[in-house]
Amino acid sequence: MMKYLQKLGKALMLPVAVLPICGILMGLGYAFAPGVMGVPGAATSGAAYTVGFLLVKAGGALIDNMAWLFAIGAAVGLADDHDGTAGLAGLVSFLMMQQLLNPAVVGAVRTLEEGTATYIAFQKVAGNSFIGILAAVVGATCYNKFKNTQMPDWLAFFSGKRFVAIATGLISIAVSVVLLFVWPLIFGALVALGEAIANMDGIGAGIYAFLNRLLIPTGLHHALNNVFWFDTIGLGDLSHFWAGETSADVGWSLGMYMSGFFPCMMFGIAGAALAMVRTAKNKKAAIGLVLSAAICAFVCGVTEPFEFGFMFLCFPLYVVYSALYGIFTVITYYSGFRAGFCFSAGATDLVFSASLPAAAKTWMIIPLGIAAFLVFYFVFYFAITKFDLKTPGREDEDAExxxxxxxxxxxxxxxxxxxxxxxxxxxxxxxxxxxxxxxxxxxxxxxxxxxxxxxxxxxxxxxxxxxxxxxxxxxxxxxxxxxxxxxxxx
CATH class of the missing domain: 3.30.1360.60 (Glucose permease domain IIB)
Incomplete structure (x- = not known):
């Protein structure tokens, strides 16, 4: 299994490589036009807004459609001979599952009320990165297995690579049927877990942050986000924060479920990236990926280029990475630092949230950030060198x-x-x-x-x-x- 995960990680390198520049474009766009992000009182017209709006949309064109990139790019990477037919098969699988798991379609075959946990579950799964990666696996597997299929003479036109898309479509239907019943159960269980840890103050916030990062490869982090960031069970940390309310207006320390992400995304990722570069055998390859990803995370909190760059190559290290988020979220909670985000926990959101009533001790991002940088750096450096982990720049190809x-x-x-x-x-x-x-x-x-x-x-x-x-x-x-x-x- 670990060998296959590493193969999947390598296959994801191609689509992941295009993401950092998109994240940077979005960060610059939000800096020019905070009104796009919904910052209260920000301008929504003028030359700066127009430039910012276009930059955000240009970057979002790929960031918002990562599932498509994964479905096609990873499928080609997983194919035995990297044939483009596998990419087509991945796309077929993705479009099939996206359509069949759409709430509008699901509602036609089973009871589905808008606003319920089940409805939200299908609303989040259709077209997310998990479905994209799953589609790549299905498409590439079908390609590798059926690319040489021989059909009877009267069906000879559908032999070989032409049969791959047909087989992919049929198998994708079966996978969608399984997800139709399994996905809402898993999603519901995570919502219940979120409700259970919501009353645990700082420790609960830390558990949430850990699970938020850990579940990103599956897309199930949306289940917890709906509990803590939005008003699914009466919390809504994000929505209340940006509505200009304070902790006195709600029943918890407003911003506690967002603040811990700032030191990790802005500084912790930079520390981890430096450790990867320092331990890399092919430093040019490592710098090319993780440096741009670290800049992307710092500016606007887009962490996917960094995370997808190593989560499958070295999943144990990704678990450690997620745990560090949990630890720093607990520390941040008790330090009193409070900030919020509309998009993600980057410098752009930090600056614009600092003026909101619930923001507190935002100057502490400096000591917290320095601590996060050092801790992430030393933990990653120790783990990579001690256990010879295959992070970017340390793969077999890099040794070559x-x-x-x-x-x-x-x-x-x-x-x-x-x-x-x-x-x-x-x-x-x-x-x-x-x-x-x-x-x-x-x-x-x-x-x-x-x-x-x-x-x-x-x-x-x-x-x-x-x-x-x-x-x-x-x-x-x-x-x-x-x-x-x-x-x-x-």
């Missing part, structure tokens, strides 16, 4: 940077591919093959058939065997050309 200097002994790619194939046991011993920056990656049936001396004699630089079912042949930067010839032979 040194292999880019490898010179292929024979530039006859057909001959090299033929020799390598024979050396690893022939076509019958290969379950699947893929490639990365410098290596051919084989999934094999019998590891005893691999002849390392013969592999080197074929022109490759060496062999790496992570386990009994995989074999990696080091080719160098010309690996794609050898792979292309190899695929023809297979």
């Amino acid at each position: 940077e040194a292999e880019k200097k490898v010179t292929l002994a024979n530039n006859n790619y057909t001959e090299v591919a033929s020799g390598v194939l024979k050396a690893i046991g022939g076509k019958a011993n290969v379950s699947s093959v893929d490639y990365c920056a410098t290596r051919l990656r084989f999934t094999i049936k019998d590891y005893t058939q691999v002849d390392e001396k013969a592999v080197k004699a074929a022109g490759a630089a060496g062999v790496i065997r992570p386990d009994k079912n995989t074999c990696q042949v080091i080719i160098g930067t010309k690996v794609q050309f050898v792979y292309d010839e190899l695929k023809k032979m297979l």
Whole structure:
């Protein structure tokens, strides 16, 4: 399972890579036009507002549609040969599930009253990132399994890759039926949990923050957000805060369910990002992803580029990351720091919420932020180095940077591919093959058939065997050309 999660994490790198710039555009847009965010008294017209509005919409075009990016991009990444047909299959699955789980459609087949927990459950699941990732898994799995399907002569037109979309649609219907009954139960259980911890003051706020981050990969954090941020059970921390009320108007310390996110998102992520860069084998790759993601989180609190960049690559570290949110939320609660957000806990929202009546001790973002930066940095640095965790810049591909200097002994790619194939046991011993920056990656049936001396004699630089079912042949930067010839032979 962990191996598959890491593969999914790598597949998500392509769609995740486009998100940081979108988050930065949105942060700049909100700075120009706070009225777009709903800040009381902010201008809703003029040149600055127009520029800000356009920047927000430009960034939101992708941030608000991450599910589409995940469904297509991750499906291609998960496909054995990265064929675009898998992306189409992912899109088919996403559109199918999005439609079938839409409250309007669900209401036609089962009782569904607007405003109820069940209604909100389907309102949140249709089209969220979880459905996008699930669709990618379904689409890629169908592609890998059915891409070579042979149909009878009278149905031959639907053979091979054309059958993939058909199979994907049918399986997506089955998955949607399961979610139709399972999703509201899980969502309802989380709402009940939210109600239970709502009376636990600072400790409850910390538990909520921990679960909020932990559940992001599944999209189920919306269940808790509806309890604590909006007026589902009589709380509505966010709505009351921005309505200009104070703690005297409500039954809790207003802002307590938002304030703890500010030091973590603005400074904690920067500390974690620095730890990832410091421990990276390929620092350029790490800087390219996590630095822009950290800026994005600081400016406007868009954390998905950072979180999706490592949550599947290294889920245990993501659990630690979520726990740090919980700890700092408890600390923030007792420190008296109070701030709120309309969009997310970035510098933009902090500045504009500081003038609201419920805001308190906003200057404490400095000591709290410094503490968050240091704690996140040292915890991440220790965990990554102690347990050799595969964060961005520490994956196998990043370790292969040194292999880019490898010179292929024979530039006859057909001959090299033929020799390598024979050396690893022939076509019958290969379950699947893929490639990365410098290596051919084989999934094999019998590891005893691999002849390392013969592999080197074929022109490759060496062999790496992570386990009994995989074999990696080091080719160098010309690996794609050898792979292309190899695929023809297979």
